[in-house]
Amino acid sequence: MSNDRNIIEAHQLSRSYAGFRAVDRIDLHVPRGSVYGFLGPNGAGKSTTMKMLLGLTTPSEGYFVVDGKKNPENRVEILKEIGSLIESPAFYGNLTGEENLDIIRRILGLPKSAVSQALDLVGLTQYRRRLARNYSLGMKQRLGLAGALLGKPPILILDEPTNGLDPVGIHEIRALIRSLPAQFDCTVLVSSHLLSEIELMADRIGILNHGRILFEGTLEDLKAYGLTQGYPTGNLEEVFLAMVNEDNGRRGMIR
């Protein structure tokens, strides 16, 4: 079971697809009220891990606990606490942005005002009556984010939330994510393949490569770890790349 400090804990969590191990016995500790950056190159297993946490994929081995509730016994109870944005934004193209959020609002049993608040938070209010299929990629991403934020859930799982956004949008969403724990008293698990992005948002990071956790700790811990391992320490991006390359080297695949 999880302790009070960590709102999400995964133990030896694995996922295999026809002989390929996408996630390999990872242990994850996401502290309550923090922004946890889940970092790794494309195909490292970030999305698969997040899908497992949302009950969209069944773990092949291991288990996880969310706010003291174990999956799969408490799948619905766990989902009541999580707002999520997974892979590409998911929406009904034939409905407007507002109607899309209204469907989620009704499922969650929230008041009508929740929709306008969420639209406001992501800056979509003026486009709320436009059909979602006519949204630009960035607007679709914002709509997905609004869907995750609806009802101010205690946990947010965001898979590469700045994908498709322009530089101004990236900055806005980054600032929003950074402010969420203080604003809504929530915990954010956010993934990216860019350390430069994660280090602007996260209190704690987990580095994933080929389905395995290479590092888990604060950014200061990462810097200290780089020093002890003799990695170039000019910036954290170099530490991250050196760590991933070393792991790839051990596996016989230089990137």
Next chain:
Amino acid sequence: MTGSRHGKNGLYLEGKKLKRTGFYPAFLAGGLLSAAFPVINLAVRPESFLSLEGSPFHILMQANWQLMAMINVLLVLTGACIMYHTEHSGNAILKMSSLPFREGSLFLGKALVMASVCAVVLLIEAASVLFCTIHWFGEEGMLPEVLIGFGFSFLMLLPALLCSLLIASVCKNMWVSLGIGVVCIFLATMLPKDDFVLSLFPFAMPFQEISGEIHKLLQQVPETVWKLSAAAGAESALFIVLEFVFLKVRRWF
């Protein structure tokens, strides 16, 4: 966050998701087209039917039901494809799967919406048949007979409805589910109607009809009708169970 309300709102939500998809106009147009057959048939060649012996409802069903049933089953198939296309095309089903409600209720909500619109279509058809019995045959007491007949037709439509929804929920590509459904419908039209076992094929069942004198129907319902009704119920339950199994199993792949 409060608890799940999807159970309460299921029908409304699934209905709302179909906005601007053409689902409701398609069913309305299909119902009107199907209802037009008996009217046109009688308007164009009344002597072919008015000279026949027996219940006017029976005469009308014998003459028109195969075509009307074909439209009904095509509507069901198209409707199921539209319903799940809205879920798959924008990946909305992924979002729905990550919300706190039983995924099975999404399928059941869709089935309820579809059953409701099918009931409306059958009512339009029943009204048309009733109009024909009054206008051309001069029979004014046909309502109970017509209602029993179309109630039976509704029951016979349920297995095809649930099977179409099951296929559409499994296949992400709408054209695949549409193709499978069309093959099933044409297969159903080729099956001999007097073979009881073959008539249990879900897409063949909507072509069955019950019509005759009301007092005979109420006094002695043919055994085949009971068997078909029981089979329709069992098949419907089976497709619901299969959908629930699919929802469990797909997390492994």
